Amino acid sequence: MTERIAREPGRSTFIQRTRRAQLIACAIDVLAEDGYVQASLSRIAKRAGVSRGVILYHFSGRDDLLDAVVSEVYRIATEELRPTIETQSTALRAVRTFIVGSAEFYRAYPAHMAALREIVAHSRSADGTIRHSEHSRANERELSALGVLFERGKEAGEFRAFSTPIMARTIRSTLDGLLGQMRVDPGYDPVPEAHEVADIFERAMMRQSE
Template sequence: MARTPKQGRAGRGTTLIERVRRAQLVEVTVDLIAELGYAKTSLARIAEGADLTKAAVLYHFPSKDALVRAACAQVLETLTEEVGAALASAPAADGPTTYVRAMVGHLRAHPRHTRVIVEAFPHLEDDHTSERRWGPLAGIIDTAAEARGLPAVDSRSLAVIIGGAIDGLVGEALRDPDYDTTGPAERLNAMIESALSG
């Protein structure tokens, strides 16, 4: 029987100590990827950062990729929760602009998480398909268009364009920490409003 994420190595439920250790390993992995990049983040460095042996790391995660997946999942969960909360409190018609503000704001406020997304996701190709990126935003755009009483829009293309613009803003902020993404994000939102003005 396959072991589920909530089960330990022997198929039993994980203990509190195991959960704490796994969380520590994920945090160390996030820090190392943010500081060194994916290629230089090795199991040996993760073990050293957690003050464990490599064998102890492998007890909790069977490979570097498994640990990187867990780190990416944590980063995405935090991002999704924050953006989701912003969308839930905004009118449906304002969904696309709320999405841009929340995404850019979160990624600006959490540069470590941003570096993990940039560094690690290309190595997890099965988790990072194009449609998984633009699909949810296209749905937000469709909902906004409907709330505004607009005819169907090319939400896929608009979502790809918005996603690319966000990537560009965030990438520039990673290269230059003094680059303020707030103004450019609002200019992007003005373009979105123009596209959804009917």
């Protein structure tokens, strides 16, 4: 029972939550610096200055810890972006804020994004099964949130008729392209191109004047 509670942040003590946060932070650093394959529990434990058993007290295993990394990256991104997105007066501005704000987040949290890229790149096992389902769930939540913005814009007469799922996936794929460029060029700044991307999608979504 104690072990199970330790893995449930909502029921854990402050000390347990602090330790979990430390282990997640160390996992992010190891993933970013050494890559997915080398990010063993032993290496993460060494970075944290604890034994491997301490990690297994808080997480059921490596995949559980890496799922927690995914959750943490998306949690921070949501806390950074949502307040600004929700205060935008139009759906168009909200979508633009999402695109540019995502790039600003990538630039501000390079280690977090490098860690996420490593996990996503290895999200499936050799037999095709999903290894890190938390990424799939987080990605679907993001696409759903974009869809809400699109439907809001259509109802308000801002946007033309288009396929909401296709537009959401296309924006997501384009942002993934910015992330990919960051991987091959550490000096790359995604924000200027994110503004261009926002311009492109603005023209793609807006209702044409008659």
